[in-house]
Structure formats: C-alpha cells, structure tokens
Amino acid sequence: MDWDDLRYFLAVAQARSLQGAARRLGVNHSTVFRRINRFEDTVGARLFERLTDGYQLTAAGDELLAHAARVGEEIDLLQLKVLGKDYRPSGKIRLTAPDNLAYEYLPRYLTAFSKRYPEITFELVVGAESLDLTRREADVAVRATTNPPPHLVGRKVFSLQWYYYAAKPYLRRHGWPEGSQQLAGHRLIGADGALRRIPAFRQLEAERADDIVMTCSTLNAMSAMAAAGHGIALLPDDQAKSTLERLFSCTPSFVSEIWLLTHPELRRTERIRLLMDHLVESFRADRRLQGVALVI
Numbered sequence: 001m002d003w004d005d006l007r008y009f010l011a012v013a014q015a016r017s018l019q020g021a022a023r024r025l026g027v028n029h030s031t032v033f034r035r036i037n038r039f040e041d042t043v044g045a046r047l048f049e050r051l052t053d054g055y056q057l058t059a060a061g062d063e064l065l066a067h068a069a070r071v072g073e074e075i076d077l078l079q080l081k082v083l084g085k086d087y088r089p090s091g092k093i094r095l096t097a098p099d100n101l102a103y104e105y106l107p108r109y110l111t112a113f114s115k116r117y118p119e120i121t122f123e124l125v126v127g128a129e130s131l132d133l134t135r136r137e138a139d140v141a142v143r144a145t146t147n148p149p150p151h152l153v154g155r156k157v158f159s160l161q162w163y164y165y166a167a168k169p170y171l172r173r174h175g176w177p178e179g180s181q182q183l184a185g186h187r188l189i190g191a192d193g194a195l196r197r198i199p200a201f202r203q204l205e206a207e208r209a210d211d212i213v214m215t216c217s218t219l220n221a222m223s224a225m226a227a228a229g230h231g232i233a234l235l236p237d238d239q240a241k242s243t244l245e246r247l248f249s250c251t252p253s254f255v256s257e258i259w260l261l262t263h264p265e266l267r268r269t270e271r272i273r274l275l276m277d278h279l280v281e282s283f284r285a286d287r288r289l290q291g292v293a294l295v296i
Contacts, residue, residue, distance in 0.1 A: 004035075005035065005038075005039040005042065006068045006071055007025070008021070008025065008032060008035040008036060008039065009036065009039055009047065009061075009064070009065075009068055010065075010068055010069065011024045011025050011032070012032065012036055012048065012055050013048075013055075013057055013061065013065050013068075016054040016055055016056070017054040017055060018032045018033055018036075018055070023125070024131070024132075024137050026094070026123055026125070036048065043060075043064075045058075045060040045061075046058055046060065046061075047060055047061035047064060048061055089117050089119065089120060089270050089271055089274060090117075090119035090120055090271065091119075091120060091121075091271050092120075092121045092122070092123065093120060093121070093122055093123070093139050093140060093271055093272065093275055094122075094123040094125065094136070094137070094138045094139045094140075095122055095123065095124050095125070095138065095139065095140045095141075095142070095275070096124075096125040096126075096127075096131050096137075096138040096140075096141045096142070097124070097125075097126065097141070097142035098126075098127070098142065098143070098144055098219075099126055099127060099218050099219065099220045100219055100220050100223075100238055100239055101142055101238065101258070102124060102126040102142075103126070103220065104238070104288075105238075105282075105283070105286065105288075106124070106142075108282075109278065109279060109282040109283075110122060110124075112278075112282070113274075113275065113278045116278075117271070117274060120271045120274070120275070125137075125138060133152060133261065133262065133263045134151065134263060139262060139263075139266060139272060140260065140261070140262050140272060140275060140276060140279075141259075141260075141261045141262070142258065142259075142260055142261075142279070143258070143259050143261060144236070144256045144257070144258055144259075145257060145259055146255075146256075146257050148259045148261055149261075151263075151264075152261040152262065152263060152264070153261070153262060153263075153264050153267050154259055154260045154261035154262055154276070155259070155260050155276070155280060156257055156258070156259050157258045157259065157260050157279070157280055157283045157284065158257075158258050158283060158284065158289065159255050159256065159257050159258070160236040160237045160238055160255065160256045160258065160292065161236070161237055161249055161253060161254070161255055161292070162200050162234055162235065162236050162237070162249065162250050162253070162254040162255070162256070163234075163235065163237060163246045163247060163248065163249050163250070164177075164180075164183075164232050164233070164234055164235075164246075164247040164248055164249075164250065165223065165226050165232065165233050165234075165235050165239070165240070165244040165245065165246055165247065166226055166231070166232040166233070166244065166245055166247060167226060167227050167228070167229045167243060167244060167245070168245055169229045170187075170226075170229040170230070170231065170232070171245060173229075174186060174187065176247075177232070177247060177248075178247075178248065179248055179251075180248070180250065180251050183208055183211065183232070184208070184211065185211065186211055186231065186232050187211065187213045187214075187230065187231030187232065188204070188208055188211045188212045188213065188231055188232050188233075189212070189213070189214050189215070189216060189222050189225050189226055189230060189231045189232065189233040189234075190204060190205055190212035190214070190215045190216075191204075191205070191215060191216065191217075191222070192215035192216060192217045193217035194217070195216075195217060195218070195219070198254075199254060200234055200250050200254040201234065203250070204234055204250070213230075213231055214230060214231065219235060219236065219239055220239075222234075222235060222239075223235055223239040223241065223244065226244060227241065227243040227244055232247070234250055236256045237289075237292035238289065238292070240288075240292055258283070260276050260279055260280060262276065
C-alpha cells in the first residue's frame with residue numbers, strides 16, 4: 001500500500017461519507033468511491049460498511065485507522081516542514097473562506113494578486129466548514145471567529161458588527177422598527193444548520209421564535225431573501241448592500257472577528273506570506289468595508 005491510499009482511507013473514516021471525503025481532498029465523490037474499493041482489494045479486507053446514512057468502519061478498518069492516523073500525522077508534518085522552506089513566489093495555495101467573503105471580496109483581491117504573481121495558482125474552498133490546516137486540507141483560511149485555534153498563526157484583519165437589515169419595499173408595507181422591542185409582529189428570517197450555533201441567532205430564536213417565517217443555512221441566502229422583501233434578517237455588516245436598509249444592532253451587541261490563519265510551518269513559505277500580506281492590505285483598503293468594519 002502507499003500513502004495516497006491511506007490518505008483516501010483516512011478522509012472517508014473522518015468524514016464518514018464519500019461526499020465529505022471528496023470535499024476534504026478536493027476531488028469528486030466517484031474518485032473517492034473508486035479509490036476506496038481499490039484499496040480494499042489491495043489489503044484483502046472490507047474496511048467500511050456501506051450504510052444508508054454513510055460509511056462506517058468495520059473491525060478491520062478500525063484497526064487500520066489507528067496505524068494510518070499515525071502515518072498521516074508524520075507525513076503531514078514532513079510536508080509542512082518541506083513547504084516551509086520554499087522561498088519561491090510560485091506553486092499552488094489552497095484557500096478557504098466563508099461564502100460572502102469568497103463571493104464578494106476575494107475574486108477582486110485574487111485577480112490583482114495573480115497579475116503580480118502569475119506563477120501562484122489557487123484552489124478556493126468556499127463555506128463555513130473548518131478544514132484542518134495541519135492535514136493540508138487548506139493552506140490559508142479566512143475565518144470568522146473570536147477564538148482562533150491556538151495551533152495556528154495569523155492576524156485579526158477586522159471586526160464586523162451585526163445589524164438587522166430589510167428592504168425598503170418590506171419596510172413600506174410593514175413599518176420601520178426602530179429597536180429590537182419593535183420586532184414583534186414582523187416577518188423575521190432565522191438561521192438553520194450550523195448558523196444556529198451563533199449566539200446572536202440563538203438569542204433571536206429564543207426571543208422571537210413565533211415571528212420567524214423562514215430559516216436559511218447561509219448568510220448569503222438570508223441577505224438575498226431580505227433583499228427580495230421576504231422579511232428582516234440579522235446579518236454581519238459585510239452583507240451590507242444597496243438593496244438593504246441597515247436598521248439597528250442586536251442587543252446585546254454581537255461582533256464577528258475576521259482572521260487570516262495558516263499553519264506555523266507555512267508562514268515563511270514565500271507564496272503564503274505574499275498572499276496573507278496582500279489579503280490583509282486588500283480587506284483594509286476595501287471601500288465597501290470602510291464605515292462598517294473596525295480595522296484592528
């Protein structure tokens with residue numbers, strides 16, 4: 001067996017699904033399916049039970065996992081140490097970022113960066129999922145967090161406050177609330193999925209559950225529904241747009257910190273250093289964020 005087979009095995013064991021493993025590895029799920037079947041043929045044992053709700057390790061797979069995880073940690077560390085000595089402004093960077101920052105901000109920043117450094121290429125992984133930078137699931141992460149992992153290094157780029165937003169047509173029909181106490185009876189857009197863990201949404205659901213007429217699993221979907229006049233949404237200020245009116249902040253106030261993070265072994269890699277410096281400068285110079293973002 002070779003390390004690449006173990007890498008696919010570990011990804012499926014951790015994600016417990018082909019789709020989840022494919023996202024971690026940056027391939028399609030059919031490739032993962034084919035590689036796992038081939039690996040089982042190679043070792044001569046069935047490593048996963050194929051269940052309706054995902055892949056579950058067999059006894060043989062569970063025994064292999066402990067050994068494969070140790071090998072994986074050593075390989076990951078070796079790769080990081082080698083990459084950390086790469087001083088050339090070239091190569092590929094795997095970058096991950098939340099939806100709105102990836103859609104609305106990064107395209108312009110990365111286009112400008114690529115004009116200066118054409119030999120640096122990108123893989124962009126979009127979403128709130130926290131990829132493991134130690135396992136090289138990403139090289140650089142733009143993350144909204146107030147508690148960045150202690151094993152990573154980076155910079156806090158800016159902070160965003162959260163406000164209630166609504167479209168003018170909605171406000172003309174339903175009235176213009178001037179504080180959280182006046183939200184009663186309004187159509188509110190709430191959170192679903194992982195967003196429900198955010199304290200601001202937990203509070204909104206606890207206080208205004210009867211007024212929530214729709215839930216969305218992404219902030220982009222919430223802002224789009226609010227812009228279409230469906231109701232009032234609680235959003236961070238990077239979601240501000242001309243089709244939405246900013247009403248008032250939530251009480252107590254809630255702030256999102258935007259961090260730029262990488263693994264300590266990669267911070268001196270030239271392409272990583274260049275990208276992180278460029279992103280910090282670009283975010284802080286962006287006029288769309290001036291007036292809504294607190295620059296650190």
